[in-house]
Amino acid sequence: xxxxxxxxxxxxxxxxxxxxxxxxxxxxxxxxxxxxxxxxxxxxxxxxxxxxxxxxxxxxxxxxxxxxxxxxxxxxxxxxxxxxxxxxxxxxxxxxxxxxxxxxxxxxxxxxxxxxxxxxxxxxxxxxxxxxxxxxxxxxxxxxxxxxxxxxxxxxxxxxxxxxxxxxxxxxxxxxxxxxxxxxxxxxxxxxxxxxxxxxxxxxxxxxxxxxxxxxxxxxxxxxxxxxxxxxxxxxxxxxxxxxxxxxxxxxxxxxxxxxxxxxxxxxxxxxxxxxxxxxxxxxxxxxxxxxxxxxxxxxxxxxxxxxxxxxxxxxxxxxxxxxxxxxxxxxxx
Amino acid sequence: xxxxxxxxxxxxxxxxxxxxxxxxxxxxxxxxxxxxxxxxxxxxxxxxxxxxxxxxxxxxxxxxxxxxxxxxxxxxxxxxxxxxxxxxxxxxxxxxxxxxxxxxxxxxxxxxxxxxxxxxxxxxxxxxxxxxxxxxxxxxxxxxxxxxxxxxxxxxxxxxxxxxxxxxxxxxxxxxxxxxxxxxxxxxxxxxxxxxxxxxxxxxxxxxxxxxxxxxxxxxxxxxxxxxxxxxxxxxxxxxxxxxxxxxxxxxxxxxxxxxxxxxxxxxxxxxxxxxxxxxxxxxxxxxxxxxxxxxxxxxxxxxxxxxxxxxxxxxxxxxxxxxxxxxxxxxxx
DNA sequence: ACGACTTTGAGGTACGTCAATCAATTTGGT
DNA sequence: ACCAAATTGATTGACGTACCTCAAAGTCGT
Numbered sequence: 001x002x003x004x005x006x007x008x009x010x011x012x013x014x015x016x017x018x019x020x021x022x023x024x025x026x027x028x029x030x031x032x033x034x035x036x037x038x039x040x041x042x043x044x045x046x047x048x049x050x051x052x053x054x055x056x057x058x059x060x061x062x063x064x065x066x067x068x069x070x071x072x073x074x075x076x077x078x079x080x081x082x083x084x085x086x087x088x089x090x091x092x093x094x095x096x097x098x099x100x101x102x103x104x105x106x107x108x109x110x111x112x113x114x115x116x117x118x119x120x121x122x123x124x125x126x127x128x129x130x131x132x133x134x135x136x137x138x139x140x141x142x143x144x145x146x147x148x149x150x151x152x153x154x155x156x157x158x159x160x161x162x163x164x165x166x167x168x169x170x171x172x173x174x175x176x177x178x179x180x181x182x183x184x185x186x187x188x189x190x191x192x193x194x195x196x197x198x199x200x201x202x203x204x205x206x207x208x209x210x211x212x213x214x215x216x217x218x219x220x221x222x223x224x225x226x227x228x229x230x231x232x233x234x235x236x237x238x239x240x241x242x243x244x245x246x247x248x249x250x251x252x253x254x255x256x257x258x259x260x261x262x263x264x265x266x267x268x269x270x271x272x273x274x275x276x277x278x279x280x281x282x283x284x285x286x287x288x289x290x291x292x293x294x295x296x297x298x299x300x301x302x303x304x305x306x307x308x309x310x311x312x313x314x315x316x317x318x319x320x321x322x323x324x325x326x327x328x329x330x331x332x333x334x
Numbered sequence: 335x336x337x338x339x340x341x342x343x344x345x346x347x348x349x350x351x352x353x354x355x356x357x358x359x360x361x362x363x364x365x366x367x368x369x370x371x372x373x374x375x376x377x378x379x380x381x382x383x384x385x386x387x388x389x390x391x392x393x394x395x396x397x398x399x400x401x402x403x404x405x406x407x408x409x410x411x412x413x414x415x416x417x418x419x420x421x422x423x424x425x426x427x428x429x430x431x432x433x434x435x436x437x438x439x440x441x442x443x444x445x446x447x448x449x450x451x452x453x454x455x456x457x458x459x460x461x462x463x464x465x466x467x468x469x470x471x472x473x474x475x476x477x478x479x480x481x482x483x484x485x486x487x488x489x490x491x492x493x494x495x496x497x498x499x500x501x502x503x504x505x506x507x508x509x510x511x512x513x514x515x516x517x518x519x520x521x522x523x524x525x526x527x528x529x530x531x532x533x534x535x536x537x538x539x540x541x542x543x544x545x546x547x548x549x550x551x552x553x554x555x556x557x558x559x560x561x562x563x564x565x566x567x568x569x570x571x572x573x574x575x576x577x578x579x580x581x582x583x584x585x586x587x588x589x590x591x592x593x594x595x596x597x598x599x600x601x602x603x604x605x606x607x608x609x610x611x612x613x614x615x616x617x618x619x620x621x622x623x624x625x626x627x628x629x630x631x632x633x634x635x636x637x638x639x640x641x642x643x644x645x646x647x648x649x650x651x652x653x654x655x656x657x658x659x660x661x662x663x664x665x666x667x668x
Numbered sequence: 669a670c671g672a673c674t675t676t677g678a679g680g681t682a683c684g685t686c687a688a689t690c691a692a693t694t695t696g697g698t
Numbered sequence: 699a700c701c702a703a704a705t706t707g708a709t710t711g712a713c714g715t716a717c718c719t720c721a722a723a724g725t726c727g728t
Contacts (some may be wrong), residue, residue, distance in 0.1 A: 001427065005714060016677045021716070023347055031675060051426040052389040053714035056683050061336045092385040093337065096406035165365040180513050185666035216447045296659070325630070332543055339684055350707040355686070364696095365705060387684035390713050 004045040015043035024049070055094060056223035062095045063119040064308050066301075067110070068149065069128065070101030074227075074253045075275040075297075079125075079150075083299040090305060102126065104227075111135050112147070120310035121145035123162065128153055128197050145311040147304055147322070150295070151198050159311060162304045162322030164295045166198045169203025169326050170249075173272045175329075176245045176291055177206075180270040186218040186247030188239050188269075192227040194251020199251045202274075206249055217246065225250070229257030236261035240264075245269040259283045276329055284331050292329040300324050338379040340639060347375035351360035358383070389428060396429045396596065397453040398642050400635075401444070401460065404435030408434075408561075408587045409609045409631075413459075413484075418629040424639065434459070438561075439527075445469050455642035457480035457496065462487055462531050479645040481638055481656070484629070485532050496638045496656030498534045498629045503660050507606045508661075510625055511540075511581045513550035513602040518609070519580030520552040526561040526586020533585045536608075539666025540583055550578065557594050561583070563591030579603040593617045610663055618665050626663040634658050 010020045015034055022030050023038040030038075041047075049176055066083060069076050083099055098119065102110045107129045114124070114135040122144060126132050132278050133156040135239030136146050140157040152161040177187060189206060190201040210219055216287050220239060225232040235280035239245060241263075247270040250258050262271055268288065273280050276294040303322050338357070349368055357372040364372075376380070400417055403410050422561045424431055432453065436444045441463045446470040448458070449499050456478060460466050467490040470480050474491040486495040511521060523540060524532040537556050539604055544553055554573060559566040559643075566588035573579060581604040589638050592611050596605055602622065607614050612626040617623030637656050 002393055003425075007714090018673085018677060018679090022676090024718075027717090029675065032677080048422070050390070050428065050714050052386040052428065053683090054716070055386040056384070056390055056685090056713090057715040057717080059336055059716095088382070091337075091382045094384065094386065120344045126703090135586075168667055172664060175664050175666045182516070205666075294670050325659075325661060325666060327659060328667075330506060330509050332509045333502055333660060333662075336683090340686095341684090352706085352707060352709090356706090359686075363686090368706080384684050386688075386715090390683090390715090391685040391687080393686095393713055433718065 001267045002048045003050075005050075006047070008045050009038065009041045009047045012045050013037040030082035030180060030274075042283075047138045054082055056287075060094060062121075062312060063098070064095060064098055064305060064310060065098045065117055065119045065121060065122040066149070066304075067100045067102060067117075067124045068085045068172065069115050069125065071104065074255075074277050076104075078275070078277065078297040079300070081241075082301045085298065086301050086305070095305065095309070107131055115140060117144065119144065120312045121147065123147045123304040123308065124153070124158070125149040125150040125151055126153070127151075132156075137285075145308060147307055147311070149300065149304055151196065154197075160307045160322050162300055162307065162324065163198070164326055165199035167205035169274070169293055170202035170207075172326060172328070173202070173249050173291075173293060174207075174209035174214070176207040177249060177270055178210065179248045181214075181217060183246075184216040185246035186217075186220055186243055187249065188220050188236070188245050189222040190232060190235055190248065190250045190254075190258070191222050192254070193227055194222065194224050200254070202251050215327040223253055225254050225257075227253035227259075230253045231257070233257030237264075240265060248272070252276065252277060255279045255283065255289075259288050263288045272319055275325070276334070281329075281334055284334055287331065290330070294329055295324045296327055336556050337384075337386075340362075340381070343372065343375045343378050343381045346379050347371040352576065360528035365502075370595055370602075372494055375446055376448075378435070385513055386623045396455075396643060396646060397432070398429060398639060399432045399434055399451055399453045399456040400483070400638075401436060401447050401451075402565075403438035403459065408589075408611050410438075410482075410614075412574070412609070413634070416635045420635050420639070421571065421630065429639065429643070431651055434637055443522040448473060451478065452504045453478065454646045454650045455481065456485070457481045457483040458605035459483040460487070460490070462529075465607070466490075473649060479622060481645070485530065485632065488531075493516070494641045494656050496634055496641065496658065497532070498658055498660055500535035501539035503534035503608070503627055504558060505543045506662070507583050507625075508540040508662060511583060511604055511606055512544065512551065513552060514624060515548075515580045518550040518552075520577055521583065522531065522554050522579050523556040524559045524566060524569055524582065524584045524586070524588075524592070525556055526559055528556065528588075536585050558589050559586055559591075561587035563594075565591070565650040567591030567595045571598075574590065575598060582606070584608065589613045589617065589623075592621045597622045606623045610661070610668075615668055618663060618668055621665065624664070628661040628663055630659045 005019050010017045018032060019034055022037055023035050041334050068079060071077055087097055102113045102114045105127060107127055110126045111131050124145060133153055136158055139146055146158045148158045148161045149164040189203060191203060193199060215239040224236050225235055250273040255273050272291045273289055273291050274293050280289055280292045284292055307322055344354045349371060353368055354372055355365060357369050421431055433477050434447045436447045438463060441461055444460045445465050467487055470490040470492055473480055477579060480492045482492045482495045484497040502579055523537060525537060527533060557569050558568055584607040589607050596602060605623050606625045607623055608627050610626050614623055614626045618626055641656055
């Protein structure tokens with residue numbers, strides 16, 4: 001009924017079970033001839049390892065950590081929710097996930113979090129600081145597999161990145177901004193922080209497409225909103241003091257302030273923000289926000305876990321790309 | 335190391351292993367008191383079933399079938415690819431998937447395919463014909479769990495639908511069509527077939543939003559393209575003979591013909607199509623197509639399998655909704 | 669032909685759950 | 699209080715793989 005087993009392979013290959021085992025789990029010490037025989041037998045019988053049995057036997061428990069900024073609103077809240085939702089199902093598969101909250105932008109705190117780890121693999125969402133890159137290197141040296149989450153650390157030793165292609169996200173935002181705006185005018189870009197790589201990349205993509213395809217629109221210099229509602233609100237109101245805005249691209253958090261500021265404007269600028277949170281969802285519904293670019297947090301968690309498992313399992317082969325799909329939400333689409 | 339086992343639960347509950355087993359797998363014949371004790375012990379110890387051991391022990395092999403139209407181009411090709419990609423990984427988890435190709439629109443053929451099944455659950459993509467609905471009812475009566483895929487059969491006995499919310503897809507298409515078009519003019523809608531429910535629903539959503547929010551645009555009566563490139567091409571050219579088109583919403587297959595026709599037009603209408611195939615991808619790239627609305631085939635397959643497994647496993651509780659996310663692709667986003 | 673070495677075989681235990689059997693005990697009805 | 703029925707306990711054998719040990723057989727150089 002349920003497929004050939006290692007015994008069948010051994011029979012077909014005319015070798016002992018031990019040899020089959022040695023080949024299958026490449027333990028070495030097997031002659032090329034025997035290897036070939038076993039491989040042929042595998043192909044011939046159509047043997048496929050029974051994952052359940054394998055996992056049971058080696059009583060492996062995967063210990064994965066997620067080091068992410070804490071926060072009970074906005075994007076990180078969604079991420080934490082997603083983690084919580086997945087936790088039980090993963091537990092059934094012997095995957096223990098531990099969430100280690102850090103303080104956003106607090107490098108020392110994040111380094112401390114990384115230092116305290118005790119796990120097989122870790123997914124990190126942290127600032128792109130040299131101390132952190134070093135810490136990643138140390139972890140890798142200790143045999144911990146490291147994956148970056150949402151915010152990449154491309155110059156570190158991390159083995160995979162799970163998150164958006166931020167340049168493409170910026171390009172997409174520009175395309176829709178450009179096509180939604182009637183006539184010419186100015187467009188405001190608000191980043192959370194101009195030293196955060198993902199935000200910079202989004203800006204890059206946005207600027208490039210604006211220049212390539214929508215040269216009739218003027219870009220104001222990008223401003224920093226610090227992921228803070230009050231700051232964002234202030235920035236928008238002060239920008240509109242000089243001239244009317246035709247469009248706003250808000251890259252970081254703080255959408256609550258954005259919505260407040262924008263809903264006071266008439267005519268409303270074309271407004272595109274990131275991350276589908278309750279606030280941005282509400283903004284879409286009442287027309288304050290035109291488009292939300294979102295990276296699905298559940299998908300991100302699932303992808304991260306999958307990659308971490310592959311990494312700890314195969315010891316290499318991160319064929320898995322962690323590219324998360326860019327979800328575009330509009331009023332009709334939530 | 336690896337969590338509490340049933341033995342620990344038995345100890346904590348001060349009952350025998352057999353009783354724990356009876357409660358956990360609700361075999362009945364256990365007093366309410368004992369049930370409570372076991373449940374308390376589970377909560378207290380934090381016991382979580384080891385899926386690997388469970389699957390191994392009951393040597394369950396899931397046999398799932400996918401009944402889908404054959405075809406080596408377009409959407410079904412993507413679907414078949416996705417199935418092929420997932421097959422091996424699923425095999426490792428003792429999930430056998432069998433793909434049964436049918437001839438599109440050939441009801442008798444599809445009924446025959448359904449009749450020949452021998453499996454635990456099936457995902458069906460078929461026409462909405464009474465004969466097929468009956469066949470679904472028969473399957474259900476025989477204990478086969480049935481899920482509809484991409485095209486729903488809402489009046490049948492199917493237990494879940496995996497696919498897009500087609501009304502929302504239509505609404506989204508309308509929103510972007512409306513916002514992309516400058517000035518007023520006419521918009522053409524091409525369905526694959528006006529008797530296919532998913533296409534009807536997309537049309538409905540599209541029409542409704544057009545009327546609600548973009549009343550300055552005129553909708554031509556919807557036409558049938560038969561999912562055929564030649565027909566679609568002919569329809570577009572003949573529609574543009576009377577008056578220039580400002581927009582086209584192509585719901586079904588046959589995008590090759592659409593691209594041919596549209597690229598001959600100047601100015602190009604705003605063109606929105608469904609399903610990211612090589613053709614539509616190319617169209618996006620060269621500017622013939624403005625937007626592609628896509629349902630991710632891999633996601634659909636994964637969701638279908640997951641639901642089928644839940645169904646055959648829990649015998650009910652299809653808490654899982656099979657709503658597939660609507661992916662929006664633009665030139666900057668592929 | 670000797671030892672040193674590599675390759676192979678045989679066999680066993682463990683993983684945690686499921687499923688089954690059979691005996692022992694309790695409960696309820698009258 | 700007695701019999702039938704319901705409930706509980708004790709025990710056992712799979713499931714398929716991983717991993718270990720120990721011995722047997724084969725290979726090689728000198």
